[in-house]
Amino acid sequence: MKIGFIGLGIMGSRMAANLQKGGHTLIVHNRTRDKAEPLLFKGAAWAGSPAAVAAQAEIVFTMLAPTQAVTNAALGPDGLLSTLEPGRLWVDCSTVNPSFSREMAEHARTHGLRFLDAPVTGSRSQAEQAALLFLVGGAGDDLAACRPLLELMGTRITHCGGPGMGASLKIVINQLLGTGMAAFAEALVLGESLGLARAALFEALLGGPVTAPFLQFKRERIEQGNYEPADFPLRWLQKDLHLAAVSAHESGAAMPLLNAAKELNRLAIRDGHGDEDFAAIYSYLAGHREVR
Numbered sequence: 001m002k003i004g005f006i007g008l009g010i011m012g013s014r015m016a017a018n019l020q021k022g023g024h025t026l027i028v029h030n031r032t033r034d035k036a037e038p039l040l041f042k043g044a045a046w047a048g049s050p051a052a053v054a055a056q057a058e059i060v061f062t063m064l065a066p067t068q069a070v071t072n073a074a075l076g077p078d079g080l081l082s083t084l085e086p087g088r089l090w091v092d093c094s095t096v097n098p099s100f101s102r103e104m105a106e107h108a109r110t111h112g113l114r115f116l117d118a119p120v121t122g123s124r125s126q127a128e129q130a131a132l133l134f135l136v137g138g139a140g141d142d143l144a145a146c147r148p149l150l151e152l153m154g155t156r157i158t159h160c161g162g163p164g165m166g167a168s169l170k171i172v173i174n175q176l177l178g179t180g181m182a183a184f185a186e187a188l189v190l191g192e193s194l195g196l197a198r199a200a201l202f203e204a205l206l207g208g209p210v211t212a213p214f215l216q217f218k219r220e221r222i223e224q225g226n227y228e229p230a231d232f233p234l235r236w237l238q239k240d241l242h243l244a245a246v247s248a249h250e251s252g253a254a255m256p257l258l259n260a261a262k263e264l265n266r267l268a269i270r271d272g273h274g275d276e277d278f279a280a281i282y283s284y285l286a287g288h289r290e291v292r
């Protein structure tokens, strides 16, 4: 199958590589062409714009951030909707807010196209090992049509409902990821300020009932103060917390903890941590602790 893939960052480059390993022909585009080189070396074709990708593809995947990059790739002057043949499917795997996804579904519909929101959970290593979880919103028939492709990139596929429902579940998950990471970083800072050794804190907290399992994978980074290269850049976590806040505003949900975590991460970006892994929120908080 001729598959278009737009967005070859940490996640997209690895997802596209798995489609290629599955024997499919790729037509790729990325703002920074260098990142496409490993795929081009293995036979993918380069296209100079999203429109040029879509003109040649039977299905198009996008994996972009921030949301404006998705808007531009779809609706810009060289956007994919201008050239994708009616009846074809656009699968947006980017993490975006549900109302945005529903807008994109509507734009696709007015162009005679089909659309799925299919954001993922899992990070760099799950993308590499084709072990992502896809959270899909849209028509069941459209999911059935692209399921074999999703299975080349992931191990689990959850159909969450109609357009925007995959994005909805993803936003809920990342609300927990962001508040959970911030709460754990604060716990470490509190423990250390009280004189507890960091190793003792890790031993007591990780794997126990009060901490989320993902935090175990952040131990080494925090112990070594090593936040680059990022698995998930702090800047994108803050983006997702913002998207969750926007979504909550739209739906009328009150989210005091979410908004605190969102602003905390904003301050960390200002302090230079945006491109680091999101576990660097600990480094930001610890660095701003009063020494008495």
Ligand SMILES: NC(=O)c1ccc[n+]([C@@H]2O[C@H](COP(=O)([O-])OP(=O)(O)OC[C@H]3O[C@@H](n4cnc5c(N)ncnc54)[C@H](OP(=O)(O)O)[C@@H]3O)[C@@H](O)[C@H]2O)c1
Residues within 6 Å of the ligand: 006, 007, 008, 009, 010, 011, 012, 030, 031, 032, 035, 063, 064, 065, 066, 069, 072, 093, 094, 095, 096, 120, 121, 122, 123, 124, 231, 232, 233, 236, 240
């Ligand atoms: N990393 C994770 O653990 C993870 C997990 C689940 C979901 N996600 C989601 O996956 C998506 C991609 O994230 P990532 O981690 O792969 O991040 P990334 O490595 O920073 O990739 C971002 C992608 O968007 C492109 N982009 C950024 N700004 C752009 C602009 N102004 N115009 C056009 N393209 C632009 C980048 O192009 P360049 O290469 O030119 O910068 C790159 O292709 C995001 O929506 C993120 O929230 C990430």
